[in-house]
Amino acid sequence: MNEATSPAGDKHPGEILYDDQVDGRQWTRQATEVPQTIAWVEMDGTWEAVIRIEITGTPGQRRISKFGKDGAFLESTVQSPPPPAHPQPHATPAPTKTPVPRPTPPKD
Amino acid sequence: MPIRKRTRIRGERETVQQALQVVEHDEEADQESDSHDAQSEMTPQVAGLSRNTILHLQHSMGNRAVARMLGSSTTSTTVIQRYKTALLGSNGEHVLDLQQKLNKHKASDPPLKEDSIFGPKTLAAVHAFQKSKGLTSDGIVGEKTWAALNIEVPAPVVDPPALASDELVLTTDPNFAKSEFVDWFKGEVKQHLEKWGLAPDPSLIEFKKVKISGVAKDAVILKWKPAWGPRPVATNISFSMEAIDAKAAVGGMQALPGWAKVPGGDKTILTNVVGGETNDLSVATRNNLRGKFASILTMSEDDQAKALKALIADKGVGPGVVAEQVNTAKIEYELEGPVAKKDYAFRGITADAEEWTQKFKDGVQLVIVAPKAPTVGHHNHTVQQAADSASYLPKSARSVINTILLNAVTNPDDPHWAVEYNTPDFHSYMTAGAAGVVTIYPDKSTKDLPDDNYRHGTMIHETGHTWSYKKWGTKKDEGKWLDWKSAMDSDKVFVSDYARASIAEDVAETIQVYVSAQNTEKFEEYRKIVPKRFDILDKEYKP
Numbered sequence: 184m185n186e187a188t189s190p191a192g193d194k195h196p197g198e199i200l201y202d203d204q205v206d207g208r209q210w211t212r213q214a215t216e217v218p219q220t221i222a223w224v225e226m227d228g229t230w231e232a233v234i235r236i237e238i239t240g241t242p243g244q245r246r247i248s249k250f251g252k253d254g255a256f257l258e259s260t261v262q263s264p265p266p267p268a269h270p271q272p273h274a275t276p277a278p279t280k281t282p283v284p285r286p287t288p289p290k291d
Numbered sequence: 292m293p294i295r296k297r298t299r300i301r302g303e304r305e306t307v308q309q310a311l312q313v314v315e316h317d318e319e320a321d322q323e324s325d326s327h328d329a330q331s332e333m334t335p336q337v338a339g340l341s342r343n344t345i346l347h348l349q350h351s352m353g354n355r356a357v358a359r360m361l362g363s364s365t366t367s368t369t370v371i372q373r374y375k376t377a378l379l380g381s382n383g384e385h386v387l388d389l390q391q392k393l394n395k396h397k398a399s400d401p402p403l404k405e406d407s408i409f410g411p412k413t414l415a416a417v418h419a420f421q422k423s424k425g426l427t428s429d430g431i432v433g434e435k436t437w438a439a440l441n442i443e444v445p446a447p448v449v450d451p452p453a454l455a456s457d458e459l460v461l462t463t464d465p466n467f468a469k470s471e472f473v474d475w476f477k478g479e480v481k482q483h484l485e486k487w488g489l490a491p492d493p494s495l496i497e498f499k500k501v502k503i504s505g506v507a508k509d510a511v512i513l514k515w516k517p518a519w520g521p522r523p524v525a526t527n528i529s530f531s532m533e534a535i536d537a538k539a540a541v542g543g544m545q546a547l548p549g550w551a552k553v554p555g556g557d558k559t560i561l562t563n564v565v566g567g568e569t570n571d572l573s574v575a576t577r578n579n580l581r582g583k584f585a586s587i588l589t590m591s592e593d594d595q596a597k598a599l600k601a602l603i604a605d606k607g608v609g610p611g612v613v614a615e616q617v618n619t620a621k622i623e624y625e626l627e628g629p630v631a632k633k634d635y636a637f638r639g640i641t642a643d644a645e646e647w648t649q650k651f652k653d654g655v656q657l658v659i660v661a662p663k664a665p666t667v668g669h670h671n672h673t674v675q676q677a678a679d680s681a682s683y684l685p686k687s688a689r690s691v692i693n694t695i696l697l698n699a700v701t702n703p704d705d706p707h708w709a710v711e712y713n714t715p716d717f718h719s720y721m722t723a724g725a726a727g728v729v730t731i732y733p734d735k736s737t738k739d740l741p742d743d744n745y746r747h748g749t750m751i752h753e754t755g756h757t758w759s760y761k762k763w764g765t766k767k768d769e770g771k772w773l774d775w776k777s778a779m780d781s782d783k784v785f786v787s788d789y790a791r792a793s794i795a796e797d798v799a800e801t802i803q804v805y806v807s808a809q810n811t812e813k814f815e816e817y818r819k820i821v822p823k824r825f826d827i828l829d830k831e832y833k834p
Binding site: 201204205217218220221224225226227237239240241243244245246247248250253254255256257258259260261262263264 | 796
């Protein structure tokens with residue numbers, strides 16, 4: 184059994200189209216070239232062959248959506264977010280400045 | 292009115308003793324009424340009589356009679372003026388005094404004319420006053436009525452004016468709502484107006500007492516000038532002055548000569564997207580515009596219009612991804628378990644697991660699966676955290692998922708993507724599948740897992756994908772996908788750059804905003820910015 188075969192022994196149609204909408208590139212891979220987890224998705228106890236992979240999002244955080252036969256949606260995975268900027272922004276807005284009273288200078 | 296009994300001494304033949312008897316006899320009647328002819332009171336201890344006795348006599352007989360009766364000349368008796376009865380027809384200074392006092396007590400509306408003449412209006416006021424004080428309402432102003440009139444009317448509490456419709460509250464915080472802070476507020480407002488080419492007016496900021504929601508408060512108030520743009524929606528302005536910045540940006544943008552060259556529909560879009568006071572998209576758009584506003588001011592009208600239209604069309608204007616605080620109401624739930632699961636098939640590994648059941652109050656149930664023991668070196672969210680995130684999902688989203696899987700190891704796909712994208716640390720965070728499973732992966736490299744809000748938001752986004760594909764199918768050139776496309780074309784604006792990536796991402800990002808912003812002012816702001824998409828979600832998604 185190789186990557187072109189599902190864990191249950193199903194045969195993959197053979198080719199997977201990679202459609203990268205972030206970089207604007209498209210390329211193909213043979214199911215035999217990729218890990219089984221890329222080429223197959225389990226759906227309610229059966230294994231569905233991945234025919235197309237759509238890559239969206241941004242270069243720093245890609246989203247990988249897998250589609251099967253007849254374009255059926257299989258699953259979508261989001262990459263971990265980039266590390267937050269330090270210091271981490273507050274969840275709620277804070278005053279930009281705290282007013283400080285300006286005492287009037289004493290007169291001579 | 293009690294019958295008035297008067298004791299008159301007709302001649303000096305009557306003795307003091309007789310008079311005292313009469314006084315005694317009439318005492319009860321005198322207590323009922325305060326109307327006397329008495330005009331003065333004598334000093335005590337005259338002719339061997341006590342002060343009280345003489346006062347009684349004065350009340351009943353009149354001062355002059357008592358003086359005559361006592362056989363004393365005025366040389367031996369000091370007479371002090373005390374009150375003078377006033378009644379219909381009276382006139383003179385005491386009536387003027389009466390009218391002034393009645394007016395002070397607001398006994399007549401409109402106030403009496405202070406003309407020293409006791410006419411019908413004064414009479415009516417006297418009746419009203421006597422009634423209000425529980426006195427006999429006989430219209431005659433005697434000792435008791437004078438006494439009541441002489442009670443000082445407390446100074447009226449000055450009711451501060453209610454906040455006017457063009458006034459904004461800069462602060463009511465007792466620490467800062469003080470006159471010495473007014474200059475600081477003037478400086479802040481000035482900065483925010485001048486950045487948008489608008490002229491500040493420091494005289495419109497003042498410290499004063501105003502009534503806010505029925506309560507008098509010290510406040511620093513800004514009177515909003517229409518020339519600065521539309522009045523902010525927020526009445527209470529935060530120290531960051533975001534609401535002022537928002538509307539000043541609109542005012543500045545609309546004051547540009549090139550504004551006239553922006554098409555009408557785009558004007559509405561720009562006004563809404565630049566003028567949002569609280570939402571992230573508007574803040575990001577304003578920050579983008581602020582950076583180039585000075586140079587836009589120097590451009591030709593055509594170029595100004597072009598620069599403004601770019602705020603709608605260009606990538607990099609809005610936020611990278613939706614990161615709004617999730618404000619939707621949590622659904623209550625109970626977590627039952629765990630139930631041990633031997634050799635559970637996690638993604639990429641088989642290991643013992645624990646299974647929990649999350650029962651929501653609205654009847655929806657989810658299963659949460661976690662490894663029995665964490666894999667060494669892997670850090671993941673807890674079952675409680677996963678359950679908490681799920682409780683923020685609307686029913687429509689929870690209905691398309693059945694399991695949350697806290698995976699035992701990182702996504703087995705990661706090494707493949709690390710090679711494809713030459714990104715050695717490529718790391719998946721969450722997967723949502725058509726089968727209804729949401730998988731959250733542990734992190735090997737750091738304990739700094741994304742925070743609660745990111746986890747909630749991502750789950751809303753991911754389940755948004757599952758929901759849209761399940762409900763609308765995967766052919767994005769037909770059915771509801773086409774409706775969404777039309778809505779995108781009409782709205783023109785995207786809630787984030789990520790949403791520009793594809794129609795599927797636009798749906799998921801818009802759903803994230805739609806759910807996160809619930810119960811906040813942001814929600815209505817976004818509704819104005821992406822109205823057609825919100826219309827579809829109102830019908831289809833229903834939080």
